[in-house]
Amino acid sequence: MDSQSNSPHVLIFPFPVQGHVSCMLKLAELLCLSGVNVTFLNSDIIHRRLLRYTDVISRFSRYSGFRFETISDGLPPDHPRSGNRVVDIFDSIKMVTKPMFREMLLPGGCLNCGSRPPISSVIADGIMCFTIDVAKVEMGIPVFLFRTVSASCFWAFYCIPNLIESGDLPIKEDDEMDRLVKGVTGMEKYLRLRDLPSFCRASDLSDQAFQVVTSETQETHRANGLILNTFEDLEESALIQIRKHIPNLYAIGPLHAHLKSRLEARMASPLRSSNSLWEEDRTCMTWLDEKAQKSVIYVSFGSMTMLSREDLIELWYGLVNSKKNFLWVVRPNSVAGDGQNIPAELLEGTIKRGYMVRWAPQEEVLAHPAIGGFLTHSGWNSTLESIVASVPMICWPYYADQQVNSRLVGEVWKLGFDMKDICDRMILETIIKNLMDVKRGELSRPVDRMMKLARRSIAKDGTSYSNLNRLIEDIKTSKT
């Protein structure tokens, strides 16, 4: 697939964490398939890990109009960049990365030199609005923002000023967390204080994460458009609300399935497309092959969650006592404490019906017939992947958008159960039994229905399919 010198040239610039990089790479590939030239700007550290653990270079070598560039995220190499330390990236990006980005984008800078056409638009992570000042305001290059959270969570973030005005925020000490919140239009019937994005739990509104997310969200309207990894049938009501403020909205998800479907339409055998920043342990696929249909619960809390040792043990007992098979991802350095990730007695006890890996090929795992349920942190990518694979969920959200997503899964879409704020072995055991046995029939109807709606949205002339085509057209013709 050739680069065309008269084709548009898009710069894609993700916030440097797994979930953001992975789905923006999928968008990059979708654009390449449509003949758009793409430069993908990675942080040095993310890029090194991608090269180490994936085949991105050979995968993208099919597209002559694609190339990677790298930039510093401004943090020292040994910084953890996960858990609650992820907020440090915001500061360092503004201080160190922003001026570098400006230099690189100027005529003659490394993003705008050589035989390729100059950058004609930027798709930047929606939590990096400084790109609007640099690209759009200073240089006249259109900027589209890509938010990796659900539309509902974006809308909740957007409504934060209302929540402050109505007195819902900051949450007071004697507030009942199960009280419904009034200020998020369209979600008044089910959104409780407990379900607001985790940053809203800060008792002090000058909290850094709260401030950053609130102010970045309020700036979205300055961009040329907003791209969301969702589909109209899933989040219609939130999308309607957002469009009242940001009319140029493109709902083009679920991106992983959208990419797969467009690749399949082009090629006889599309390549496996992992964007993992850890080495995938594929031995779990052989382990799954030996298990009965829908007999295994898959457990993974994504790329950022930090577990306490107490939580780890509670979850483990819940799983073991449920007597179900389980496949559990325990990421390196994801358990707080003495550095020993999985206590030895747990490892021994797991052998009977469990299998633990440090990182799994998650999309493939969820698609495996042996998987009957997903104990998840409700990260947005994981939620979409579970929906497409038609796997019901037990949600145990950690932070950020996950509190909102898990409420939608449990209360609105009825695709599983929300175990928010509870980590108790007996409760988990009961919920697992409900998910895998007692309520399996009840859950299967909404789960199958949503899977079909997701697939319909990315099929030819489906809503996400048409929205992506509109985005590509707008990229081809856009001016500031």
Ligand code: UDP
């Ligand atoms: N993932 C994976 N293997 C694992 C765990 C996670 O490939 O063992 C992928 C998963 O498929 C998803 C991403 O990592 O695409 C996690 O993104 P999500 O938005 O769910 O959560 P985050 O990591 O951003 O908290």
